[in-house]
Amino acid sequence: MSELLNNSEIAAALEMQPQWEREGDTLVRAATFPTFLTGLAAINDIATLAEEANHHPDIDIRWRTVHFRCTTHSKGGITQLDVNLAQAIEDVISKHQPS
Numbered sequence: 001m002s003e004l005l006n007n008s009e010i011a012a013a014l015e016m017q018p019q020w021e022r023e024g025d026t027l028v029r030a031a032t033f034p035t036f037l038t039g040l041a042a043i044n045d046i047a048t049l050a051e052e053a054n055h056h057p058d059i060d061i062r063w064r065t066v067h068f069r070c071t072t073h074s075k076g077g078i079t080q081l082d083v084n085l086a087q088a089i090e091d092v093i094s095k096h097q098p099s
């Protein structure tokens with residue numbers, strides 16, 4: 001699960017997650033929320049999932065826009081853990097958007 005993915009595996013994962021992009025050894029996503037506090041509520045939910053997975057995104061909060069970066073620091077690149085985390089983050093982002 002935490003072995004480095006090759007380029008085609010990463011490309012296939014991104015096909016499933018079109019909101020995410022690859023920046024070198026990291027999967028990245030910028031999400032804009034209705035309010036600053038909504039963004040923080042989403043981050044709180046993501047933090048719980050990250051703790052459960054023992055795999056954590058890098059998070060950069062810019063008012064209502066939150067930048068997520070997923071990479072496996074201990075491996076120095078992208079693993080299935082990052083793909084799974086990106087999917088979990090995407091699900092939380094969707095839940096915190098206006099219906």
Ligand SMILES: C[C@H](O)[C@H](O)[C@H]1CNC2=NC(N)=NC(=O)C2=N1
Nearest residue numbers: 054055056057071072073074075
């Ligand atoms: C001991 C090590 O820090 C832990 O296994 C986890 C914590 N969360 C982590 N998160 C991420 N993104 N990469 C890691 O290598 C990682 N390691």
